[in-house]
Amino acid sequence: IHIDLRHVPLLEHKAEKQMIALRASDCMAEDVTSFESESAVGDLLDTLRDCRHHAFPVVDPATRRFLGLVERSTLLHVLALAKEHNALRDPAESNSDDASGAVGVVPFTEMVKRGYPAHPRMSEVVERFGAADAHLALDLLPYTNRGCYTVLERAAAMKCWMLFRTMGLRHLPVLGEDHTVRGMLTRKDLLAAAERHELEPCASAKPSETPAPERDAEGPSDISSDTTSESGGRRGIRFTDRVCAKV
Known part of the structure; x- marks a missing residue:
């Protein structure tokens, strides 16, 4: 009940059956x-102020290749x-x-002393x-x-589902063959994709392409008249009766 009230995106133990047809590229946020x-x-302050994401990919400035993931709370502490x-x-x-000596690094112990993983307010940092x-x-x-987990964009969505379930992930970067960032997956993305795919009509359920029965060129436009058998007798059921029976 509390999970529903807080709108926590909880993944079931097993992926939905419709996920078998999906890939990471079908579910990710681009x-x-x-x-x-x-x-x-x-740039860091502007992005953190305008964007509420909890983690961000870090990329090489020259090649745009993915280097890792940095958390919002870590950035605010640093x-x-x-x-x-x-x-x-x-x-x-x-x-x-005139350049000074080596640039320092904020120790992780200092972040812990200040309450990490809780982080300071954005206004305090600014x-x-x-x-x-x-x-x-x-x-x-x-x-x-x-060393964070990543998947290729062609990875099966069910594999991504199991990674979230078994590894306790919150974010899963989706990479291309060239190791550049193509998207990001969260639990909300997977649940939304499963629901969206369930509501879409099955791709194999196409309208029937069977041609309609041809009408007699000399007969009336209404095909509800009785038909005559080859033996000369009249059939006891009309075409419209057969159609209605099927309906």
Whole structure:
């Protein structure tokens, strides 16, 4: 009852039968928001403010190949602690002689001390940065899960269903043959695809293509008249009676 009241997308132990005909590409959400492995603070804040997703693919800026998955809660913690741990880099100074030493990394222990996996409010994170900080770059690779589960877009939807059930996943990136992100799967996507496919008419149930019986060219347009057998006797049932009987 509580699950229904909270609208939790719960997957049954076994996938719906209609899922056997579907692939990951039939179920995934195609409009995926991703981050480059090194992203500007301004872009990160704008995306986190406008997008409520809980995880984001991280891609190579040159090839767009998938590198891993970074969680929203992790990003908010890292941004909140980035200045304190010198985790930001100024791209304008990266190639200059005045560039400072190595860029720091926000330790995971510091995130835990601040309540991870709970995360600070978006407003608290935004307050730590000014307009002059928008261009600063943050390396996301130290905070990216580079060993997350992924599937190809041709993968069977039932396989994706079982991955969510057995591995406790919340997100499943869908990749193409070139290892670029094609979509993202969640439990809601799988349930919506199963319901949508169940309501669609079966592809094999096509209208009958059997031609209608030809009418006698010399006879009247109404074919409800009695027909005569070859022996000269009259049949006791008319064509319209047979049609009505079938109906």
